[in-house]
Amino acid sequence: MNSADFATSLNLDDAGTEMYALVSELYPICRSITGGGVRETLRILQSRIPLTIHEVPSGTPVFDWNIPREWNIRDAWVKNAQGERVIDFRKSNLHVVSYSVPVRTRIPLEELKKHLFTLPDHPDWIPYRTSYYAENWGFCLSHNELMRLKDGEYEVWIDASLGKGHLTYGEYHLAGESAEEVLISCHVCHPSLCNDNLSGIALAVSLAQRLGQVKRRYSYRFLFTPGTIGSITWLSLNEAQLSRIKHGLVLACVGDSGKFTYKRTRRGNAEIDRAVAYVLRHAGSDHEILNFSPYGYDERQFCSPAFNLPVGCFMRTPHGRFPEYHTSADNLDLVRPQNLSDSFARCLSVLQILEENRAYLNQNPKCEPQLGKRGLYRTMGGETDGKSRELAMLWLLNLSDGSHTLLDIAEESGLEFGLISSARDSLVQHGLLKERPEEAQPTCS
Amino acid sequence: MNSADFATSLNLDDAGTEMYALVSELYPICRSITGGGVRETLRILQSRIPLTIHEVPSGTPVFDWNIPREWNIRDAWVKNAQGERVIDFRKSNLHVVSYSVPVRTRIPLEELKKHLFTLPDHPDWIPYRTSYYAENWGFCLSHNELMRLKDGEYEVWIDASLGKGHLTYGEYHLAGESAEEVLISCHVCHPSLCNDNLSGIALAVSLAQRLGQVKRRYSYRFLFTPGTIGSITWLSLNEAQLSRIKHGLVLACVGDSGKFTYKRTRRGNAEIDRAVAYVLRHAGSDHEILNFSPYGYDERQFCSPAFNLPVGCFMRTPHGRFPEYHTSADNLDLVRPQNLSDSFARCLSVLQILEENRAYLNQNPKCEPQLGKRGLYRTMGGETDGKSRELAMLWLLNLSDGSHTLLDIAEESGLEFGLISSARDSLVQHGLLKERPEEAQPTCS
């Protein structure tokens, strides 16, 4: 394989602009774990990538869970005695607790307050709340708005439906030379929240578009699923095919300005873990690598003990670590095109390493081969500095004993992966290296 | 098993007071590796715990050694020309070198000095010296006392006996659900020295009393033996049963005010090593963990290469690291009730971890089970912080693949062991976790 460069001739600025445009287009939609908002979102994605949309009926058992009833909402408000909408779903879909049951009632403020949620520490922001699995209803509002509510009777209306229907998710399979797969997953269940996770959705779409344009060793599977119940559903329906997944990334919160954060797979040292760590380390900017923990996004399900898939989570600032998280302040200002395109570039570098990371066999393992007679070595000796390209060849020859992959060699030599893979091309071309047969490739943790 | 709390409803202040009272009661007795002092000590212990007292005849071969002759002393003194006792055993039993042969003679000061031992750097303190295996006699005294001795003849009398008799040791076996044992050992051969090791004796007695009151998975074996020869004797007589010992602690110097010090087993990463390290780390105060070395207390014998038992040594300030060590200054002032009760609390925490440290199997290992429908999860979603109890359950479910024990999970999650074991109780109760069968429990190093 030649070293294709996933980023070559790619205009990253344009990519950032496109991703931001998609985030903006999806922002107004009221999504939840089921319902019309998810369907509308996936239909918009279909205009960019040939997504398959799956509908799974309410009540279907998926492992320990059942597909919940479908929830849809048309309008909701709270009116004061003067008939003014003091809380209005049309102004922000965050105002209604997701999965609120339909309600039409008139209650005094004290009673109403039991159903109101605010953030006293951020009195201008509306919180995001859900009640998927316990029947309830509620409104979220800014703490300042709450403070302005006067005693008295209020009229409450939630024009929602909760009944038999479907759970909807999107899937896109992009075939490569091999049936082995890289899984890219993101959650699509949040309403008007940009970083969490319209940013992840936009990044997944751009990756899918780009990977469709290049030569691929691996097949790629993109999942756009509601959080938790969506990945559980997909795992349940696809259990027999999970062994094809060799690497995976969950994408979330990739549009803010924070440093990159990667959460390792449960295995802790899978090839994807090493590839991401390598890319973030060599990219030079500040970043953080976290150990796996069973709290976060859908990696919780992919990494449950019976599956233990090599799926990590790629983020900028993780959930709960930025103040705007799960509030109305996670808006179009928090996400920037430049941040999205940087995330895109890192992910492409990671995927390129996975694509290229093979083990080779030195065809001339007794002493060094004479590189000079092949035109691969400077002819004048005695100079001090080993040229880096020659060094890359020497490292490749020395470590290509069948047990070291290109990533191993890049890590051990401290040289750039791109330099290693390019030197590999020369050595393969001259018959000095040969790729190990598939069945003899070393398996990574 | 429910998580019994060894420390619940325990008044640690009272425990400290009791231990200090026992130290005070044992302090005046002149112990050595054999003889009446050990017997009297063990009889006092019998008033608190049902100790079995073993008597092994002099001359009995025990591995490379033989039980020595029994030594007893009634009185000893050095008188000056005026007939005044200038050194008097009745004032301190440290004045006589332990195992001194009987002697009655009159010698000039220069001759006498060959048998006198002092500590010039601590001129007020009497050193502690022994000559168990080479026939000799001698007196220990403060350097100031030595300086005051005037030239002239001195009368020397050591009214001791050294002859056929027995080596005496105490043993207490406390049966638990399992025949597997935890060994608690302390040396009982030192005369009037408080920290080394009346403190260890008192702590072992309190542990035995407390463990007798609680539900126990393990059986516990307490040994009160003279140092070195005593543990060698016990090992020689009990060689066939050593495989029952799964964990062990030697207790010594646990009453001074120094930080806790734990010396690892020879294996270096046995379960007891990890449990003690976990407790000391989480207790928050300064402490030190030392690697095994073949110098110290009876762990030298338990960890000899043919046995290599998982026995560590629990101390505050180790032998030789406090100036009062092996001198008359290791007295009732050096040991404090509070220090003893802190040592007691740490040991109980360690033993409780050993008792509870089992591996479980997630009964629902494909994705997370739905905790909410079992009332184990908050119903309102969207809040930032994962509650620690829910986190503990998620960690337990994720890592209960049969190869992780509760201690592994506590270490990996960074959560409190008590929180983990309590969450375990809930999950077992709801059928989500099941203890691995005994034969499939992972073995620790």
Next chain:
Amino acid sequence: MNSADFATSLNLDDAGTEMYALVSELYPICRSITGGGVRETLRILQSRIPLTIHEVPSGTPVFDWNIPREWNIRDAWVKNAQGERVIDFRKSNLHVVSYSVPVRTRIPLEELKKHLFTLPDHPDWIPYRTSYYAENWGFCLSHNELMRLKDGEYEVWIDASLGKGHLTYGEYHLAGESAEEVLISCHVCHPSLCNDNLSGIALAVSLAQRLGQVKRRYSYRFLFTPGTIGSITWLSLNEAQLSRIKHGLVLACVGDSGKFTYKRTRRGNAEIDRAVAYVLRHAGSDHEILNFSPYGYDERQFCSPAFNLPVGCFMRTPHGRFPEYHTSADNLDLVRPQNLSDSFARCLSVLQILEENRAYLNQNPKCEPQLGKRGLYRTMGGETDGKSRELAMLWLLNLSDGSHTLLDIAEESGLEFGLISSARDSLVQHGLLKERPEEAQPTCS
């Protein structure tokens, strides 16, 4: 085996003086990878050690290479229009690019400059350049000399021959009790350069002389070969016997004043790696341990993947890290007798550890044996400090379970290797330790 001390009764100052004298004697000779300079060098070494000189004909295939044509040079110069020698081989043999083809021509300065090499950053120094495998010719000179050359015609003469001949190398095998070998290798192909590598040659000669005088467990093989092609040739001719090599050191740049630098074998934790690290650490002075890299001296060939011999590289300042490297400033001032003798002392310590590093079996592994009855332990007990010799015995007894060598025990105990090996002698003498049979000795990585 008794612990012979390789350094006992050795006058290290004299050794330094002798090594420096050898460096001085070899300095004027114009060496290259073949030719009369190497032969003359080896003949001088034969006056000190019984070296076998091998001659391998040009054209002989050695793995991927062929023995090159033999190069010899008699004289060379560049004359200006006035007939003055402005560059003169007789003044420094560095003036001619090694393996320059014969040339006699008259060319203008601009044309000549394509064949001139200088070091603008060090305008007084002459660089060292070679062109072994590409036909070329050239002169090296100081940048100041170059600046002084005036425009005009220059006469160029290189009176060299390049034709069928031989590659010459020296080998010295010193038999020990065992056929297993320690390999000591140095390159002999550089012209008038002292640190790189007359220093390595002189050190190898002194080691060979000293090892010839002492009792040896191992056999020793000393190689004096031209760099790269020489070791490739030797490996090609001796492939069947390579399994005898248990440890090895390449010696280079051992005469400068820099700190010691050791480059690990490709295995990374071979016994030689641990022995050198132990010696440098305990010698107390600053030093550096580098991981293996496939760039440097002949360890590149010994550590090629098909052989992967446990051969490290012992240096002071490595190639390319001192400014005088590969220039005329690597002269008799850069190398000092004291530096050479320090290098000698370190190497002897390393070799002594290899010689003595065996695993033993405690013949009394159940508890400690009674050292006192054998006169191996102080008779008076109670003193604070464990004497280091007794500690060494306790460590040996505790860890002599067949899987720990003396070096393991020295590392784990923190005690001096010499103390450990001397205590070993006592314990063997008293029948408490027994050397493990050869076939059961643990193998080191």
